[in-house]
Amino acid sequence: MKKTFLIISLTLLLLSLTVATFAASFGKGITLKEVTPISTIFENPDSYLGHKIQVEGLVVDVCAKRGCWLYIAGDKPFQKLRFKVTDGVMVFPMTARGKKAKVEGVLQKFVLTKEEVIARKRHHAEETGESFDPATITSGETFYQLRGTGAVVEGL
Amino acid sequence: MSWRRLNHALHRDIGYLCIGLTLVYALSGIAVNHVGDWNPNFKVVRATSQLSPSSFSGVVSEDQVLQLLRQIGEPSVYDNYFQNDPESVRVFVNDRIIDYHFASGEVIHERVEPRSFWHPLNFLHLNHPKKAWTWMADLYAIGMVLLALTGLLLLPKGKMRPRCLLLTVIGFALPLFFLALYY
Numbered sequence: 487m488k489k490t491f492l493i494i495s496l497t498l499l500l501l502s503l504t505v506a507t508f509a510a511s512f513g514k515g516i517t518l519k520e521v522t523p524i525s526t527i528f529e530n531p532d533s534y535l536g537h538k539i540q541v542e543g544l545v546v547d548v549c550a551k552r553g554c555w556l557y558i559a560g561d562k563p564f565q566k567l568r569f570k571v572t573d574g575v576m577v578f579p580m581t582a583r584g585k586k587a588k589v590e591g592v593l594q595k596f597v598l599t600k601e602e603v604i605a606r607k608r609h610h611a612e613e614t615g616e617s618f619d620p621a622t623i624t625s626g627e628t629f630y631q632l633r634g635t636g637a638v639v640e641g642l
Numbered sequence: 643m644s645w646r647r648l649n650h651a652l653h654r655d656i657g658y659l660c661i662g663l664t665l666v667y668a669l670s671g672i673a674v675n676h677v678g679d680w681n682p683n684f685k686v687v688r689a690t691s692q693l694s695p696s697s698f699s700g701v702v703s704e705d706q707v708l709q710l711l712r713q714i715g716e717p718s719v720y721d722n723y724f725q726n727d728p729e730s731v732r733v734f735v736n737d738r739i740i741d742y743h744f745a746s747g748e749v750i751h752e753r754v755e756p757r758s759f760w761h762p763l764n765f766l767h768l769n770h771p772k773k774a775w776t777w778m779a780d781l782y783a784i785g786m787v788l789l790a791l792t793g794l795l796l797l798p799k800g801k802m803r804p805r806c807l808l809l810t811v812i813g814f815a816l817p818l819f820f821l822a823l824y825y
Contacts (some may be wrong), residue, residue: 586733
């Protein structure tokens with residue numbers, strides 16, 4: 487009886503550990519050893535352009551249609567980094583929102599005109615179902631994103 | 643048994659075997675083809691509520707997040723929160739999202755639900771299970787090849803009629819045409 491109880495307890499413990507550490511891998515997964523804080527990247531983003539880097543953080547938004555991008559929260563307030571993958575190569579489920587993730591990719595820079603910013607934000611609003619007022623855009627902007635090669639999302 | 647009878651029997655029986663899987667792949671195929679227009683796996687359910695506007699702006703504390711949850715009648719438990727800007731906060735609660743905009747007091751509750759019909763179909767079609775399902779899907783693909791080949795040999799009265807030839811040529815030409823157009 488005691489032996490049975492012990493075996494069941496150990497099995498449940500192992501099972502709970504397995505569930506607790508379960509993570510879904512996408513694309514090529516994680517290959518780099520070093521994590522670069524998003525705040526460090528934003529201090530001097532141009533120095534990371536074209537470099538493959540790994541970042542980690544909370545998934546705060548996911549593409550609602552194709553699952554082709556997600557945003558990772560930075561380690562400092564009001565910072566987030568877009569992680570974009572080729573459509574269909576990796577498909578992130580919407581349930582990834584609120585989960586911790588490690589992602590890898592090559593940093594890219596985009597310099598957009600005011601019209602391009604409006605078009606991009608309008609498209610984003612259509613995808614997410616959020617409201618968007620073009621009048622809030624007054625100038626062009628520069629943004630950075632990781633062109634994704636792989637990701638691991640915890641708890642999926 | 644003559645080869646024609648064997649071919650006919652094979653075509654018929656493989657056809658019956660493949661009906662279920664063909665429906666899974668075909669229906670899911672239509673669903674994921676239009677992924678630009680909708681999310682074939684999940685639907686987002688949104689609701690809004692209103693709190694009194696707040697003059698707060700800046701980095702919220704954990705206590706402020708808990709206070710917000712109490713104000714909207716949620717249990718004082720959350721998984722995480724994030725601020726996109728100093729004027730709002732996004733709280734993650736049990737696979738749900740609560741967005742609160744301080745100045746307007748607007749609260750948006752968002753829940754993601756798997757589509758009960760499409761999600762399982764796409765799960766199989768896109769081979770998310772992996773493991774044994776991969777072999778099952780391979781067997782199905784071989785079944786479809788056999789279905790095509792045995793179908794080609796279903797010759798009425800043992801002869802390849804012009805109509806059969808024409809339809810077969812069209813069948814090959816269609817993918818070639820679109821390859822020439824888009825590839």
